Amino acid sequence: MTVRRNFLLNVNPALDINDEHQWAEHHGQTAVCRFRCSYGQDGASPQRVSASRRTIYLRNKSAAMDRAKDIMVIICLLILKMPTFELASGKVLEETYRKWIQYKEECFKMIENEPLLQGGLFCNRTFDRYACWSDTPPGSVVNISCPFYLPWYNKVSQGVVRRRCGSDGIWERDSSGQVWRDMTQCEEEKEVTSQELWFKQLMVSFRMLYTVGYSLSLFTLVTALIILLSFRKLHCTRNYIHANLFLSLILRAMSVIVKDTMLERHWGREIMKQTDVREMLSHQAAIGCRIAQVMMQYCVLANHYWFFGEAIYLYSVLIASVFIDNNKYLPYICLGWGTPIVFVVPWVVMKLLKENKECWAVNENMHYWWIIRFPILFASLINFLIFMKILKVILSKLRASNQSGYPDYKLRLAKATLTLIPLFGIHEIIFIFATDEQTTGVLRYIKVFFTLFLNSFQGFLVAVLYCYANKEVGIGQLDRSSKDALD
Structure with missing residues (x-):
């Protein structure tokens, strides 16, 4: 008996995984396994040949399912189908790959255990x-339920994917040479896809916006911090607090940029360069991203509590100077840098024990997120109350000293108000009660836009108002102070 069998892995080299139109055209079909069998003159039975084909398939399945091509299938499926923010979070990719592995293993069990057709x-x-396709009689069309690993499976659970078996016992192919397969019932609706494409573009625009904002803030804050620390004339408790606020804003900007870089590297389009998807999705590979996430949460909290420190200091100067010693600097250090540790550590513990997944960027249980959210809301509310009290004091003093210049004191009050808003982080109060669970639709987009815009450019405004526009930091005065120091 002479039987020739070739196991061929047909990978389409022309398929560009970054081309959405090509991906839609090929329906994600990056690899197709096929068999070619020819019979000798000894009259080997079709059953024996089919059994041999099955044996060859099982022996070669490990090579056919190599990890690099596993990545191509799953990543291509998700990058072009899911919004950027979901992919970047890693949650969709991680869950889809887990289900895909489960589906593949169940399919292999069926291939090994299901009896042959007679x-x-x-x-x-x-x-x-x-x-996963079972043995199919020639000349028939087989319908298989849509794979359960698809992220949109709930929408297409009643649909089927089809293949046609030719009269010669070979799966039919289309004009391009690929095995024909009808997946239309398992694809997302076009209206949903267009909405997600719009949302994806919106998220990309938001990311560009806050990246520019944090980069600009980073540059101006670093320069302002150098100025405050370089000239002895500027060394006082007030400017020390300003310097720590600048530093907290610098660390916040850096942590956001680093966190985004880690997310892009670990779960963004950079994952196309990876060769081992299991290693990529392991907890060890996510450590760097999780550290960046923890640092970002710490820096955000530190930023808010240095706003709180600024509010307390100004309140003590204008209102409670009799009761508070303004020359003591250590309490402000403990408040600004120590308080965040009290909340970040429990949050890290809960993440490790209860939600130790991907980059810790997704909050499945919002109760744990309140460990971070509550101190921020508390500081923002206290800052707002202090802000209103200080405005009341400023208003009374301006009225007392400007009885004949009513319009003038009104203008000065407006200037003081606008100056204090970025220093105290008062803009946070706008959406303080609009939590993530309550905001949906257009309101959520508005909240995301204003939050990202104001938070990213806040450092720039603070640096300009409290350093570059500060009369104490005038170039002429700094020149004189530097000359005095040299003398």
Whole structure:
């Protein structure tokens, strides 16, 4: 008996995984397994040939399912189908890959254990990286339920994917040479896809906006911090507090940029360069991203509590100077840098014990998120109350000293108000009661835009108002102070 069998892995080299139109055209079909069998003159039965084909398939399935191509299938499926923010979070990718592995293993069990069809030719059972196909009689169409690993499976659970078995016992192919497969019932609706594409573009625009804002803030804050620390004339408790506020804003900007870089590297389009998806999705590989996430939460909290420190200092100067010693600097250090540790550590512990997934960027249980959210809301509310009290004091003093210049004191009050808003972080109060659970639709987009815009450019405004526009930091005065120091 002479039987020749070739196991071929047909990978389409022309498929560009970054081209959405090509991906839609090929329906994610990056690899197709096929068999070619020819019979000798000894009259080997179709059943024996099919059994041999099955044996060859099982022996070669490890090579066919190599990890690099696993990545191509899953990543291509998600990058072009899901919004950027979901992919970057890692949650969708991680969950989809886990379910895909489960689906693949169940398919292999079926291939190994399901009895062969009896009598004549049939198209072989196979797993084409998308769906699992059983042995099919020639000249028939087989319908398989949409794979359960699809992120949008709930929308297409009643749909089917089809293949057609030719009369010669070979799966039919289309004009491009690929095995024909009808996946239309398992794809997302076009209206949903267009909405997600719009949302994806919106998220990209938001990210560009706050990246520019944090970069600009980072540059101006670093320069302002150098100025405050370089000239002895500027060394006082007030400017020390300003300097720590600048530093907290610098660290916040850096942590956000580093966190985004880690997310992009670990779960963004950079994952196309990875070769081992299991290693990529392991807890060890996510450590760097999680550290960046923890540092960002610490810096955000420190930033808010240095705003709180600024508010307390100004309140003590204008209102409670009799009761508070303004020359003591250590309490402000403990408040600004120590308080965040009290809340970040429990949050890290809860993440490790209860939500130790991907980059810790997704809050499945919002109760744990309140460990971070509550101290921020508390500081923002106290800052707002102090802000209103200080405005009341400023208003009374301006009225007393400007009885004949009513319009003038009104203008000065407006100037003082606008100056204090970025220093105290008062803009946070706008959406303080509009939590993530309550905001949906257009309101959520508005909240995200204003939050990202104001938070990213806040450092720039603070640096300009309290350093570059400060009369104490005038170039002429700094020149004189530097000359005095040299003398």
